[in-house]
Amino acid sequence: MGESWWEFITSELRQARIRAGLSQEELAKRINYSASHVSGVETGQRPPKADFLAAMDEALGTGGMFGRMLRRASLVEGAPPWMRAWIDNEREAVLLRWYEPAYVPGILQTKAYARMTLSDSLLNAEEIEQRVASRLGRQVILTQEHPCQVVAVLDVMVLRRPLKGHPELMGEQLAHLVKAAELPHVQILVVPEEAGLYPALQGGFILATLGDSAVVAYLDHQVRAQVANQADDIASLQRQWEAVRGEALSRRQSLELIKEAAQTWT
Template sequence: MAKGAHGSRQAAWEFFGTELKRRRENAGLTQVDLGARVFVSGGYIGQFEQAIRKPQLDVAQRIDDVLQTDGFFDRLWRKLIQDQPYEEYFAHVAELERLATKICEFEPALVPGLLQTPEYARALYVASNPFAAEEYIEEQIRARMDRALILKDATRPVYWAILHETALRVPVGGAATMAAQLDRLAAMVREHKVLVQVLPFVAGAHPRMGKMMKLMDFEDAPPTVYTEGVHSGNLLDEPAVVKRVQGSYDLLRAAALSPEASLALIRTAAEDHRRCARPT
């Protein structure tokens, strides 16, 4: 995604916020008043108006109902989300990643999207979309690589990933692609851009080992949790839920190998894949 495209979309969300503020004030409502009527906090309404956060669709629809705007915010929300190269359930998460000061992620079977090489990402998209046009596959890969640019910025978030050893061993895209992916992962760790731990097979069962989770912290907003299912996702910010998920993540972190031992296992797995890729 070109930076210009992102700037244009951000300007559109700022228009959304400006219109929300104007119409709220015309209705004689404070941010707290409107928040109470659409079941979010007044602080959230302020963040919507400043384009710091984007509302979920159901919130935009409730705003239309309260302000009697004849579906204006519903239609604008849908237009902005449709312009995203992501699935609807993930578009808001991609926006929040750019704003996060810290991202903690657990992946039970795959290398996380922010750490993937183009070849690894291609293998995943082709496997899940075997009849898709090449243009669609390329667009999805570009979008994923653009997301990963946040880890190269000077203001990049602290990024802490825990991977199950399965993610190192399954040869996504073949042995050569997998070796290159793990080499890239190891390089990012050595460059101190990310911190990665591995939950090894020998750790045995864990109550959360099969559930992907992403926790995000922000400078001026409450933390959120994102979990994903089959063609669906849940973005949660209820404090009690976030606290429970953080506890689950802490337990995974305690069971995982140290960063140093994890890096050694990543390198070993890369060499194992490389040997499989060599002609016999």
């Protein structure tokens, strides 16, 4: 299938509405959503979440078809179960603030780098390819019509950590980072070695600001991850974010450092 499952679902939603003879405004009233929400889903600007699809199934009498599509999409796209709720937030975000002490952030990874990060896992080859495809699919937020603003802060060791006998793949990855960093809506900042020990080194996290200004967070752990939206947790992570960003080099200095590191892997 050339299109993603998410694109297939949104296309089917639109066709189902048209077959029912409803305008977006009429459908919105029937399912108790705003017309702008319906339009956002149909144009791919909003993720088709489970509650929205359930309302569509009930309103249009589709026998749970869209709910089944969503479950199928989650399987085919290959995201781990605990990531699925986060991916919805990521697709809806207007701003992502991402701190990574160990790896290149997923939405900035090349296919080869993504595959290498999963190669030592307990997943079989098919599962690895599913997760790689899911990770790359998330990168659409950088290239869509209204792209998400991204500020990523990386520890300098992310640029220096080898990929098990494949220095050329690390060179490709850093060249990809340089290209991404030159996009107007993407900032990639680097915490230099001179910072020494600093807050948050114990683990990466992401803060997503949604369209309604709500902030949710994603914290990655060894076995699984956690999506957090409690006010105390968000406040604590925002303080950590400010501390980490304060240790980082400027945008220009960071880009120069990434370019220098890329040359060492070629």
